[in-house]
Amino acid sequence: MSKRGCGSPEHLIHRRLFLEGTMAGASASAASFSGQFSIPAFAKTTQRAAKKCILLWLCGAPSQFETWDPKPGVETGGPFGSIPTSLPGVHISSLMPQCAGIMDKLAVIRSMSTKPSEHFQGIDALTRGDTPRPPFTRPILGSVISQQLGQIDSPVPQFVLLDPCPEGNEFKSFKAGNWAGWLGAEYGPVRAGGDYSIPNLDRLDSISDLDHEDRETLRQFLSRKFENDQRSDAAGALNASFQRVRGLMSCAPLFDLNQLPEEDRNRYGRGAFSQHVLQARHLIENGSTFVMVANGMPWDNHVYQHEMHQMLVPELDNVLFQLVTDLDQRGLLEDTLVIAMGEFGRTPWLNEARGRDHYPNAWSLAMAGGGVDGGVVNG
Amino acid sequence: MMADEIKQAHYWGLVAFFNRGKNSDSNGTLKVEESAIGGFSEFADLSGESTPNYLTFLETETVSEVRPDGKEEQEDSDDLYQANGSPLFARVPKFSRREQFVKQVVRDHPRLALAFVNRIWAILMGRGIVHPFDEMDSMHRPSHPELLEWLAEDTRQNHYDLKRLVRGIVRSQAYQQTSVRRAGLEDPASFAWYLERPLTGEQLARSVMVALRGSADSDVVGAFRQQFPEVLPETYVSTIKDALFLSNGSILQKAIEESNHPDHLIPKHLEMESRDEQIRSLFSRLFCREPDATEMEVVATYLDARKERSVEALQQVVWSMITSAEFRFNH
Known part of the structure; x- marks a missing residue:
């Protein structure tokens, strides 16, 4: 446990307000994210600075012991040691040598404590800020941030979800859910990934650009009439997604990873998760407000957790290092918050299959940038 | 669970x-x-x-x-x-x-009848009494517990007679509500209006073909099913990818262009001499209703501006109708 110079009192308040926002699930706060951002002073500050956010969503929930909070030497500590970091006295897992070198830029919370111990409830609580409140659906963090801080008329999508399989895989039922909730479908994410591109972004040759636009205007006219006459939320959602088509088409090159330098692509690593993190940086640099990078659900290691984490953690270590370093060098880190977290932690003990099970009582996450002081380890 | x-x-x-x-x-x-x-x-x-x-x-x-x-x-x-x-x-x-x-x-598992009626209710009504219909556990309580229990008991006693259950539900006032949501109604779990639901991928593909060619035979079913895989979604979610598929994908465009037999929708409407008749007939075929005055005017303006390429123009109008919410949802 250690703390380094916390900065001015203003910073303290600043950080606390933010933490309340990101971790409302932990404190069982009844307020929504937008409630947090309605604190006028805070909202003004963030807007002025055009804050952005990249969420590395470690779905399945990584082990705190093999990442930020190692306990070497104890019976269930696992085979991996701990290493010193650029912060005197602070050790993290030996699987994370690169992040150890930039600990002065990271803020690590080792005292996360949440309630839900199952994935979907955990994901919901951590990304929507609280437990469900039927019949209303809380918007997801990215929807709230992009609504509050984003530029709604920008053609560049403000909220992007990158995942190897954006419509399917293990956390499919979560992904199929209503992300934007009560904010409305226009604040839902643009989903991309897998082949690092979005299908059907190019206009067919059989229609001119002008006709393409007019045809859409006619479609909106007919479809909006139905939406209004029926007072239909579903029709509203449909119309909102069509409304974004032309804007997204205009920034198609942003989604083409092949336009990024080969050197960058190799530096991040050629895995889907790594490439998506690079793509997230690219999108943030070009006007997106919130990019969420997921990787299916690989972290749920009830079986052979050491072997699995031995593969997963070094990849995380590298991309987090590359991302934070890049943002810093490009002068973007001050205004871009990077969060790496899952939906809970893993048990201190090992199960029969040498796995770690779900453990929401005490776990860890890491942040960098966005005005959050680096070199802080809490808990 | x-x-x-x-x-x-x-x-x-x-x-x-x-x-x-x-x-x-x-x-x-x-x-x-x-x-x-x-x-x-x-x-x-x-x-x-x-x-x-x-x-x-x-x-x-x-x-x-x-x-x-x-x-x-x-x-x-x-x-x-x-x-x-x-x-x-x-x-x-x-x-x-x-x-x-x-x-x-x-053999009379305590949850069988409850799950059975809840699923049929969800298929007919757009959401379950327990919602989502396949998550009947302590997290998801029924919106109308007495109704669920009553339907389950009746179904149990009548040996899981599906016809009886379906008949009972579709003859209820709840099923026969209008799909227009009245002001003040917010909670879909109240079943106080008919919940509009999206056509499944297959229904949409076949409906498009019925509209274009008068036959439900369709070679685009597979592609639509892949694009719209949900059958009974918990909530309707529209993605920008769906919109891109319909706006820029070659599948729908090809289906429209190749519906060019004299008996098909577009060639038939091209022959109509009166603009009025043409538009009225289109609305009748695609929306099963009359256009209102503004709709008449807007569509006529669109077509008139493209008189020299009337085939394309009509294809575009048809596209805008079959991709609109009125066609997309069962209402």
């Missing part, structure tokens, strides 16, 4: 019901065969104490079964299987664990 409602014994019990199955390809046909022996094991809890994997399913009594003592080897023999089997089918053990499982479920 929530994890704390499912005991370890349920998990291993469910495994045991099915762990005697194996693939076989005797006589050249692939089939799943069930063995009459084996499949006994123990599981350990966190304290290390072990328990046999009894045939246990949620909320029913454990099925009794003779378990071999200790290390006693069981021997497989024809006596353990039903004699009158056909060589075409896999042989069936006299004591079949899988059959026992089915009995546990279909």
